[in-house]
Amino acid sequence: MEGLSAANCRAKGGSPGFKVAILGAAGGIGQPLAMLMKMNPLVSVLHLYDVANTPGVTADISHMDTGAVVRGFLGPQQLEDALTGMDLVVIPAGVPRKPGMTRDDLFNINAGIVKTLCEGIAKCCPKAIVNIISNPVNSTVPIAAEVFKMAGTFDPRRLLGVTMLDVVRANTFVAEVLGLDPREVDVPVVGGHAGVTILPLLSQIKPPCSFTPAETEYLTSRIQNGGTEVVEAKAGAGSATLSMAYAAVKFADACLHGLRGDAAIIQCAFVFSQACILNILMLKFLCSLYMLTSHNFILEHWQLGGS
Ligand SMILES: NC(=O)c1ccc[n+]([C@@H]2O[C@H](COP(=O)([O-])OP(=O)(O)OC[C@H]3O[C@@H](n4cnc5c(N)ncnc54)[C@H](O)[C@@H]3O)[C@@H](O)[C@H]2O)c1
Ligand SMILES: O=C(O)C[C@H](O)C(=O)O
Numbered sequence: 001m002e003g004l005s006a007a008n009c010r011a012k013g014g015s016p017g018f019k020v021a022i023l024g025a026a027g028g029i030g031q032p033l034a035m036l037m038k039m040n041p042l043v044s045v046l047h048l049y050d051v052a053n054t055p056g057v058t059a060d061i062s063h064m065d066t067g068a069v070v071r072g073f074l075g076p077q078q079l080e081d082a083l084t085g086m087d088l089v090v091i092p093a094g095v096p097r098k099p100g101m102t103r104d105d106l107f108n109i110n111a112g113i114v115k116t117l118c119e120g121i122a123k124c125c126p127k128a129i130v131n132i133i134s135n136p137v138n139s140t141v142p143i144a145a146e147v148f149k150m151a152g153t154f155d156p157r158r159l160l161g162v163t164m165l166d167v168v169r170a171n172t173f174v175a176e177v178l179g180l181d182p183r184e185v186d187v188p189v190v191g192g193h194a195g196v197t198i199l200p201l202l203s204q205i206k207p208p209c210s211f212t213p214a215e216t217e218y219l220t221s222r223i224q225n226g227g228t229e230v231v232e233a234k235a236g237a238g239s240a241t242l243s244m245a246y247a248a249v250k251f252a253d254a255c256l257h258g259l260r261g262d263a264a265i266i267q268c269a270f271v272f273s274q275a276c277i278l279n280i281l282m283l284k285f286l287c288s289l290y291m292l293t294s295h296n297f298i299l300e301h302w303q304l305g306g307s
Contacts, residue, residue, distance in 0.1 A: 017044030024093025026053035028241035033206040036249040049073040050081035083124035094134035096239040103136035122151035137193040161270025169226040
């Protein structure tokens with residue numbers, strides 16, 4: 001259409017829905033996550049923020065003929081515009097690990113990134129639900145909590161470490177062992193998001209099933225080491241991105257349904273839990289292996305919606 005640019009198209013009526021920002025939107029997770037969020041009918045506005053390459057990703061995603069209006073934001077000077085008015089902020093910003101690294105090896109870089117982004121959230125959209133994907137989740141979530149506490153905006157119901165990939169993997173691997181369709185399987189995974197802190201509750205799965213000791217050992221180990229399996233297979237080219245984007249969208253969609261007021265939206269996440277502090281201290285005393293406990297955070301079934 002000659003003479004007609006995106007800027008002078010007629011104003012849209014504006015579909016009802018939620019405003020979602022993705023921080024780190026041009027990365028390995030961010031791009032497929034942005035694509036999948038653009039397909040979510042609950043999203044009316046999608047803000048894509050990154051320190052690099054957002055114009056290209058935004059132009060690309062914005063051509064999809066779905067309802068959400070997409071806007072791109074590049075660099076720290078545009079962070080506040082990206083965040084203002086958001087209902088949900090998803091953070092996959094930060095470096096991924098390479099073979100031989102642990103998630104904790106990412107701490108020095110990613111802690112600073114998450115801190116800065118959360119300062120922006122506290123200022124521009126303090127009521128937003130925040131989904132943190134950046135590793136090490138067991139540390140980045142407590143860092144975000146401290147930023148929000150300092151700003152006086154901390155609400156434990158709104159800060160969620162995304163551990164959905166552990167659930168997605170558990171459902172897949174358990175279904176393989178049982179010969180079931182993974183969509184029929186629901187495995188709660190509690191704890192944290194690193195090694196032995198990932199605790200699949202194989203006794204609590206739906207449909208109820210039992211496992212031999214060998215199956216339990218295989219499944220526990222495979223679920224706990226799923227991230228490393230992908231890092232090694234990618235051989236230096238990063239960590240899980242596509243399955244993570246899928247898991248992140250599944251989790252974000254649950255958050256949006258909860259925000260909409262839908263009943264019985266229940267998912268596992270890494271959340272703050274006051275009630276667990278006593279147990280945590282006891283556990284710490286009994287078993288120093290449970291490093292996650294030092295943060296007073298524990299993964300729980302988390303209920304956002306009504307009963
Ligand atoms: N929670 C989980 O289950 C899970 C699963 C997979 C990966 N991860 C983690 O997610 C993170 C991202 O992984 P990836 O594969 O997408 O990495 P990536 O390197 O492909 O992408 C990261 C993106 O973050 C951007 N970025 C860097 N600093 C930024 C800042 N200050 N503000 C905004 N954006 C910034 C980069 O420009 C890049 O586009 C890693 O820390 C990884 O370990 C977590
Ligand atoms: O393992 C990683 O480094 C990425 C992520 O935490 C995962 O579980 O795939």
